[in-house]
Amino acid sequence: MASAPENEKNASAPEKKTLTLKSMINNEEFVVDEHVALQSVTIKNMVDSDCAGDVIPVPTISGEILALVIEYCKNHANPSASEDDLKKADAGIVAKDIYTLIDLVLAANFLDIKGLLEVTSQKIADSIKDLPHQDVREIFGVENDYTPEEEAAVRAEHDWAFEGFP
Amino acid sequence: MDLDFGRNTDWISKLPDSILCYILSFLPTKYAVGTSILSTRWQYLWTAVTSLDFDDSVIFEERSTRSDDIEDEVDLSFMNFVTRVLLLNDARCLKKFTLSLGSFCNFDVVNSWISAAIRRNLQKLVLHFSLGEEHFIENPVQLPRMVFNSKTLVELKLDGDIILKVPASVWLPSLKILNLVDLKYEGEDALQKLLSGCPVLEELFIYRWIADIQQELSIYVPTLKSLMLTRLVDEYYDQINDSDSVDESNGQHYKLVVNAPKLEHLHLNDNVAEDISLENLSSLLKAYVVVGSSFSIPVRSTDSGGRTSKLLSGIANAKFLDLFTDVKDYLLPTFHNLTHLRLGSCDGYNLDMLKDFLVHSPNLEVLVLEGNRVVLGSTKHWTPPPQVPCCLSLHLKEIEILKFNGKEYELEVIEYLLKNAEALKKMTIDWKYSDSCFSGEITGFPRGSKTCQLSLLL
Structure with a gap:
């Protein structure tokens, strides 16, 4: 009963872009409704300036990460989702290991999706907050290039910032 | 092609400064500055963060074991830190400045920090001071005047030991969100003056214990979309006041007026005002209201029914309503838009009110009845309305019974609803506070809707 008019509607309405x-x-491909993809300002600019072909290549973002990005965009393109629903869904998307989160933050930055950039950055900040400095260096691939004297000077400069840290 | 490209740490180390700095903005400033130790590249990254968040409690926890000398040293260390950060940070616009203080109380210095932040085109100011009553009485904290004349401030949250002293001229042309929690107010009109200088305010949150002089509060904000107002009587004050309750007629009159044509969300728990006027709430969508004797101790008013009637007619446009009340004497207007109703009471169901709402909510779709664990008067009985209300025969789809107790009148209500709600799809009963020996009785009740599902939550 309910599906019959639905089909008719689909037949007469213009196909969803x-x-x-x-x-x-x-090389993984994802077919996405246009209004979902347009939450990315980068993609929107490409579409608006007619630079988007049938397939939009996304460099430096793996399929795994792109799938997460698309999940985020789908959730936020749903007009009936309540604020609470979105919060829960966002929390699910960022419940990942730190390396996935860094990939995700880069993707959000490249695709220019402000909300995703924000929740991912918040999650990264929360996860590194209580880590020893050496662990944070490893996560971000940082080599300590201070001389011992320089390091001591940095510590002395902001002593309160290092209270409670090894 | 390198499939693990995304995990390549060389690539990660090429993360642009702008992203690293953005991530640092989400850390408390103590930690953000701490990253300067990672490497020379990181040494000054934090100076561009646009959000600063200071909290002296990190040190405060260890304070009890410290001598006064060390305490002074720690205060000095915290003060130097905040001052240095404010001097070195060179973000052109500060998005957020948060300051939580539990012990540091040199307020000449604190106010200079706040002013420095405001001058950097600050958008959001959050102050949380819990310095203790003793300190507060000696040195009441006032905010710098600059806070009340900022062109850029969008959000202002004040919590704790602060006196709200509003200067004669207030102008906050960008302020959309205002939170005032547990503040003291200097002068009756402090809040009024502040509101009059907020031409685009959308969200107002006030939480207040009333322990002071008489108060007439008018909230007339044409742009307001959301209002959460909690005013409670201080129990201590109450005891003092009880001893000479004979004087109740000596002119103490608490009044609340809300006039907000764009208001969509109202959360009201005011047991202080004897006279509540909700005017012009034509856009109201959701209302959460607590009113009445058992919820408000004490009831000063002699005419709580009139007060409730006035309040109810003010929220009659709501589509979603959560109402917690024991008031028995009231007049109910018609709630034409109401589709979702949650009714609660301290004393089991407010049966008369349930009946009246069924009759006066022609479009009701979802009904939630919240009982109570301890019910004193169990002798009451359900008297159904003379005719079956149209919401029951046409619209009511879902009923939830929370905190079911197994009282006679609860069963009567359930039986009546199951029999007459012809469009009902689902009834859920939460049995947590009763034994399950009623389940047979309830599943046996005749049902007006053939498609109704009954779920019993144990």
């Missing part, structure tokens, strides 16, 4: 996003890391 979709875009294909392709990860250039592993």
Whole structure:
């Protein structure tokens, strides 16, 4: 009963516009409704300036990460989602290990999706907050290039910042 | 092609400064500055963060074991830190400045920090001071005047030991969100003056224990979309006042007026005002209201029914309503838009009110009845309305019974609803506070809707 008029509607209505996003890391393709993909300002600019072909190549973002980005965009393109629903969904998306989060923050930055950039950055900040400095260096691939004297000077400069740290 | 490209740490180390700095903005400033130790590249990254968040409690926890000398040293260390950060940080616009103090109380210095932050085109100011009553009486904290004349401030949250002293001229042309929690107010009109200088305010949150002089509070804000107002009587004050309750007629009159044509969300728990006027709430969508004797101790008013009637007619546009009340004497207007109703009471169901709402909510779709664990008067009985209300025969789809107790009148209500709600799809009963020996009785009740599902939550 309910499905019959639905089908008719689909037949008469113009086909929903979709875009294909392709990860250039592993060639994975994702077909996405246009209004979902347009939450990315980068993609929106490409579409608006007619630079988008049938397939939009996304460099430096793996399929795994692109899938998370698209999940985020779908959630936030749903007009009936309540604020609480979105909060829960966001928390699910960022419940990942730190390396996935760093990939995700880079993706959000490249695709220019402000909300995703924010929740991911917050999560990264929360996860590194209580880590020893050496662990944070490892996560971000940082080599300590201070001389012992320089390091001591930095510590002395902001002593309160280092209270409670080894 | 390198499939693990995203995990390549070389690539991660090429994260642009702008992203690293953005991430640092989400850390308390103590930690953000701490990253300067990582490497020379990181040494000054934090100086561009746009959000500063200071909290002296990190040290405060260890304070009890410290001598006065060390305490002074720690205060000095915290003070130098905040001052240095404010001097070195060179973000052109500060998005957020948060200051939580539990012990540091040199307020000449604190006010200079706040002013420095405001001058950097600050958008959000959050102050949380819990310095203790003793300190507060000696040195009441006032905010710098600059706070009340900022062109850029969008959000202002004040919590704790602060006196709200509002200067004669207030102008906050960008302020959309205002939170005032547990403040003291200097002068009756402090809040009024502040509101009059907020031409685009959308969200107002006030939490207040009343322990002072008489108060007439008018909230007339044409742009307001959300109002959360909690005013409670201080129990201590109450005891003092009880001893000479004979004087109740000596002119003490608490009044609340809200006039907000764009208001969509109202959360009201005011047991202080004897006279509540909600005017012009034509956009109201959701209301959460607590009113009445058992919830408000004490009831000063002699005419709590009239007060409730006035309040109810003010929220009659709501689509969603959560109402907690024991008031028995009231007049109910018609709630034409109401689709979701949650009714609660301290004393089991407010049966008369349930009946009246069924009759006066022609479009009700979801009904939640919240009982109570301890019910004193169990002798009451359900008297159904003379005719079956149209919401029951046409619209009511979902009923939830929370904190079911197994009292006679609860069963009567459930039986009536199951029999007459012809469009009902689902009834859920939460049995946590009763034994399950009623389940047979309830599942046997005749049902007006053939498609109704009954779920019993144990």
